[in-house]
Amino acid sequence: MQIELSEEQQMIQALAREFAEKEVKPVAALLDAEARFPHETVKRMGELGLMGIAVPEAYGGSGADTVAYVLALEEIAKACASHAVIMSVNNSLYCDPVLKYGTDEQRKKFLAPFASGQQIGCFALTEPQAGSDATNQHTLAVRDGDGYVLNGRKVFVTNGREAAVALVFAQTDPAKAHRGISAFLIERGTPGFLVPKVEDKLGIRASDTAEFVFEECRVRAANRLGEEGMGFKIAMGTLDGGRIGIAAQALGIAAGAFDLSVAYAKERKSFGVPIAQHQMVQWMLADMATAIEAARLLIWRAAALKDAGRPFGPEASMAKLFASEMAMKATTDAIQVHGGYGYIKEYQVERYFRDAKITQIYEGTSQIQKLIIARHVLGAR
Amino acid sequence: MKILVPVKQVPDTATQVKIGADPKGIDTAGITWIVSPYDEYALEEALRIKEKQGQGEVVAVTVGPERAKEALRSCLAMGADRALHLSDPAWENADSLTVARALAAVIKQEAPPLVLFGRQAIDDDMGAMPAQVADLLGWPCASWIMEETISEDGKSVRAGRQVEGALEIFTIPLPCVLSAQKGLNEPRYPTLKGIMGAKKKEIKDVKAADLGLAADGAQLLVVALEALPPRPPGRIIPGEPAEAVKELVRSLREDAKAI
Ligand SMILES: Cc1cc2nc3c(=O)[nH]c(=O)nc-3n(C[C@H](O)[C@H](O)[C@H](O)COP(=O)(O)OP(=O)(O)OC[C@H]3O[C@@H](n4cnc5c(N)ncnc54)[C@H](O)[C@@H]3O)c2cc1C
Numbered sequence: 001m002q003i004e005l006s007e008e009q010q011m012i013q014a015l016a017r018e019f020a021e022k023e024v025k026p027v028a029a030l031l032d033a034e035a036r037f038p039h040e041t042v043k044r045m046g047e048l049g050l051m052g053i054a055v056p057e058a059y060g061g062s063g064a065d066t067v068a069y070v071l072a073l074e075e076i077a078k079a080c081a082s083h084a085v086i087m088s089v090n091n092s093l094y095c096d097p098v099l100k101y102g103t104d105e106q107r108k109k110f111l112a113p114f115a116s117g118q119q120i121g122c123f124a125l126t127e128p129q130a131g132s133d134a135t136n137q138h139t140l141a142v143r144d145g146d147g148y149v150l151n152g153r154k155v156f157v158t159n160g161r162e163a164a165v166a167l168v169f170a171q172t173d174p175a176k177a178h179r180g181i182s183a184f185l186i187e188r189g190t191p192g193f194l195v196p197k198v199e200d201k202l203g204i205r206a207s208d209t210a211e212f213v214f215e216e217c218r219v220r221a222a223n224r225l226g227e228e229g230m231g232f233k234i235a236m237g238t239l240d241g242g243r244i245g246i247a248a249q250a251l252g253i254a255a256g257a258f259d260l261s262v263a264y265a266k267e268r269k270s271f272g273v274p275i276a277q278h279q280m281v282q283w284m285l286a287d288m289a290t291a292i293e294a295a296r297l298l299i300w301r302a303a304a305l306k307d308a309g310r311p312f313g314p315e316a317s318m319a320k321l322f323a324s325e326m327a328m329k330a331t332t333d334a335i336q337v338h339g340g341y342g343y344i345k346e347y348q349v350e351r352y353f354r355d356a357k358i359t360q361i362y363e364g365t366s367q368i369q370k371l372i373i374a375r376h377v378l379g380a381r
Numbered sequence: 382m383k384i385l386v387p388v389k390q391v392p393d394t395a396t397q398v399k400i401g402a403d404p405k406g407i408d409t410a411g412i413t414w415i416v417s418p419y420d421e422y423a424l425e426e427a428l429r430i431k432e433k434q435g436q437g438e439v440v441a442v443t444v445g446p447e448r449a450k451e452a453l454r455s456c457l458a459m460g461a462d463r464a465l466h467l468s469d470p471a472w473e474n475a476d477s478l479t480v481a482r483a484l485a486a487v488i489k490q491e492a493p494p495l496v497l498f499g500r501q502a503i504d505d506d507m508g509a510m511p512a513q514v515a516d517l518l519g520w521p522c523a524s525w526i527m528e529e530t531i532s533e534d535g536k537s538v539r540a541g542r543q544v545e546g547a548l549e550i551f552t553i554p555l556p557c558v559l560s561a562q563k564g565l566n567e568p569r570y571p572t573l574k575g576i577m578g579a580k581k582k583e584i585k586d587v588k589a590a591d592l593g594l595a596a597d598g599a600q601l602l603v604v605a606l607e608a609l610p611p612r613p614p615g616r617i618i619p620g621e622p623a624e625a626v627k628e629l630v631r632s633l634r635e636d637a638k639a640i
Binding site: 007008011012015018019047048049050053057062063064068 | 451455571573574576579580
């Protein structure tokens with residue numbers, strides 16, 4: 001067995017680290033405070049090729065792989081979890097399915113500008129009554145001539161306000177339940193596609209989370225991704241890949257909080273010595289370091305399986321479950337290491353703590369990951 | 382225009398340098414290696430000249446061990462067109478004159494009108510290379526440049542070099558050697574496409590014999606590296622500010638003889 005990154009993967013990691021340190025970290029706290037979308041830095045990320053990492057060059061992407069993607073994502077998340085989720089959604093939840101299921105025509109129009117970062121995409125599956133139970137889609141797409149007419153509501157859409165195109169799931173044949181769901185690429189500005197609300201949130205505050213309303217919204221059949229009824233399969237397959245990204249985001253959040261904690265523990269003194277010399281502080285740091293490393297290996301394995309074209313769903317769920325739970329614990333302990341100062345915004349670890357929480361929720365809650373993993377180990381379907 | 386950019390692979394600026402078991406060198410275990418930052422300014426400038434002229438070729442060169450290929454690959458990822466790796470037992474433990482001879486020989490073969498160095502490598506800070514190479518070639522040299530413009534006819538370069546409180550402007554006929562100072566430009570990040578494409582570009586291995594050079598032995602030998610003595614701790618002068626300042630001034634004048 002060998003765990004060795006290729007030279008390209010190492011260079012991409014180094015690039016992402018330098019970019020995150022120099023360009024993202026300095027603006028993270030202010031963006032969080034103002035809940036402001038980072039247009040400037042996201043544009044730069046696009047120019048560098050971070051918005052379509054595993055998409056082939058022919059479709060505007062960087063032609064790298066999923067391992068490079070998680071390496072870069074970890075580095076970005078170390079500096080700012082909001083940048084990381086913006087990047088993750090565009091790469092995993094938008095570009096990935098358009099590449100996999102799109103026709104050549106669709107790839108030209110709906111992939112190239114997004115993989116190169118000129119535009120941002122989003123993924124709208126969740127509805128008020130359909131979160132964990134994503135099969136319970138109420139948005140309707142009714143066939144009408146050479147197109148469809150959509151009516152319904154989507155909530156919690158990451159990148160929703162900024163996206164030029166949304167990948168939207170809707171029921172085309174309610175009688176068939178989840179086998180009647182289809183996927184559509186809907187352009188911003190299409191009449192009847194409204195964005196009435198953006199949420200105010202606990203964490204990842206520089207990432208926008210929007211609500212969509214579709215009112216008699218006409219979409220051409222050419223905008224349907226995959227066949228009619230394939231929507232749920234596309235959504236679930238896409239989320240398998242997305243979970244590797246969210247796991248990497250969680251890992252980066254934990255690693256960022258850990259770095260802050262190590263630096264602080266060496267500097268802060270109590271009882272005449274740096275707190276890093278107190279065994280109970282060392283204990284927390286050792287636990288954090290170990291859990292971070294374990295998460296990293298789970299993530300790398302899931303990513304490598306995806307790159308090898310092998311099944312990776314359960315591994316992605318394990319990586320996401322472990323990394324997000326670990327991130328919540330690590331950021332809680334990071335505040336503990338900082339004592340009272342950790343509770344104060346100036347010291348930044350509280351932002352990592354607030355950002356960590358969402359990783360246990362989106363792209364399938366921890367409970368849902370456990371369901372998937374249990375189903376896998378029990379061999380049931 | 383063809384531009385040659387010699388680069389050196391050096392330990393990352395954040396490295397805590399430790400003297401090695403053999404005190405002639407440093408302990409290289411766990412070191413992250415990078416392209417010396419001043420060389421990145423040189424490479425960036427070369428790429429900008431090429432982009433401005435809409436044509437040309439940027440060639441990165443290094444003298445160094447096998448791992449120095451990584452530095453060349455970084456240059457290729459940033460946009461250099463090809464690279465030359467001068468690697469030969471004859472150049473192990475080479476002093477600056479030996480390296481300069483190797484570079485001068487490869488420059489003669491490549492015959493570029495412009496060679497752009499960084500002002501110095503940040504490992505040993507010797508800063509000898511640009512001038513030594515220019516001397517061996519018999520070419521003019523301007524060091525620590527802050528700006529440059531190649532003339533319309535491509536026959537000369539106007540270069541501004543940093544001097545105390547001012548820029549000294551030269552017009553230099555090509556071919557020539559320039560060395561880059563910080564502030565010349567802001568080096569670009571390599572793009573992911575650049576990184577993925579770097580493997581497809583050529584890194585040519587060059588041996589001493591290919592340049593018609595014999596092993597001529599270093600004339601400058603490192604005898605040993607010695608750690609700096611630890612800095613004495615600072616002194617806190619207690620008491621009321623007005624009194625403490627008097628004591629501070631006295632101490633600066635009489636003990637430290639600083640004022
Ligand atoms: C900031 C943010 C960004 C988001 N971005 C997107 C996006 O870009 N696109 C998108 O489509 N969605 C997005 N979501 C939605 C997100 O994926 C859902 O919120 C998530 O899947 C949970 O659904 P829910 O909120 O309806 O919770 P519910 O499904 O109502 O769950 C409530 C609780 O019940 C538990 N639970 C539910 N069912 C079970 C079960 N069968 N067994 C055990 N426990 C169960 C859950 O684990 C949870 O603890 C985002 C959400 C947020 C908050």
